Amino acid sequence: MGKRTVTRADLSEAVYQEVGLSRNESTELVESILSEISSSLVSGENVKISSFGSFLVRHKGGRIGRNPKTGEEVPIEPRRVLVFRPSQVMKERIATSLKGRA
Amino acid sequence: MIKSELIGKLVEANPHLYQRDVERIVSTVFEEISSALSRGDRVELRGFGAFSVKKRPARIGRNPRTGETVQVEEKHVPYFKTGKDLRERLNAD
Numbered sequence: 784m785g786k787r788t789v790t791r792a793d794l795s796e797a798v799y800q801e802v803g804l805s806r807n808e809s810t811e812l813v814e815s816i817l818s819e820i821s822s823s824l825v826s827g828e829n830v831k832i833s834s835f836g837s838f839l840v841r842h843k844g845g846r847i848g849r850n851p852k853t854g855e856e857v858p859i860e861p862r863r864v865l866v867f868r869p870s871q872v873m874k875e876r877i878a879t880s881l882k883g884r885a
Numbered sequence: 886m887i888k889s890e891l892i893g894k895l896v897e898a899n900p901h902l903y904q905r906d907v908e909r910i911v912s913t914v915f916e917e918i919s920s921a922l923s924r925g926d927r928v929e930l931r932g933f934g935a936f937s938v939k940k941r942p943a944r945i946g947r948n949p950r951t952g953e954t955v956q957v958e959e960k961h962v963p964y965f966k967t968g969k970d971l972r973e974r975l976n977a978d
Contacts, residue, residue, distance in 0.1 A: 786925060786926065786927070787921075787924075787926045787927075788926065788927045788928070788929050789917065789918070789921040789926050789927065789928040789929070790928075790929055790930070790931075791930055791931070793917065793921075794913075794914050794917050794918075794930075797913050797914070797916075797917045798910050798913050798914065801909060801910075801913045802906050802909050802910055802913070804902075804906075804910075809910075812895070812899070812907075812910050813914060815895055815898060815899075816891070816895065816910075816911060816914055817930060817932075817933045819886075819891055819894050819895065820886075820891065820933075821933060821971055821974065823886040824971070824975065825971075825974045825975060825977075828886055829886070830886045830887075830891070831886070831887045831888070832887070832888045832891070832915055833887070833888055834915075835915045835918070835919060836963075838965075840975065862975075862976050863975040863976055864967070864972075864975070865934075865967040865971065865972070865975060866965075867934075867936075867963075867964075867965030869962070869963040873919055873922070873963055874962065874963065876919065876923050877922050877923050877938060877961050877962065877963050878960050878961055878962070880923040880924070881923065881925055881938065881961040882960075882961075884925060884961070
């Protein structure tokens with residue numbers, strides 16, 4: 784229990800079992816879902832999946848960073864970052880099912 | 886974009902599939918991710934990102950309104966780290 788890593792192959796297998804498309808087509812659909820979400824985010828549009836969570840694009844301003852090892856100052860350019868905000872439903876589900884686990 | 890719009894785009898790109906099948910496919914994918922996380926598993930989707938669960942230790946919290954201290958129990962929270970490809974695509978210009 785726990786600490787397994789789920790990959791695209793597992794998601795495709797689940798789609799294959801659930802819907803009965805071919806394995807190839809299941810794999811393609813999983814890929815299409817990820818690529819539609821990515822394109823939307825790259826175009827600057829947030830993605831909200833109810834009862835799962837939201838992927839939000841945030842703009843970060845430039846700042847002067849520092850290499851912690853050498854102490855050298857390095858400029859950090861303004862950039863866009865992606866944050867995932869899990870839904871309340873997902874947070875509760877995880878907190879409940881893993882309660883008391885190491 | 887919300888879930889129904891994602892489904893709409895997939896239906897458009899896959900005219901040979903029924904909308905109800907596309908709905909089931911999308912739900913299955915998100916359900917697999919959620920259930921993996923609730924087992925404590927990690928979900929790694931190369932290029933897109935990785936979902937994992939982090940453990941937040943127990944702490945003494947404070948009610949910001951009353952100033953009263955409260956014991957907050959240890960808890961598990963979902964976490965997402967953006968994949969390298971997607972991170973680069975967000976800043977490709």
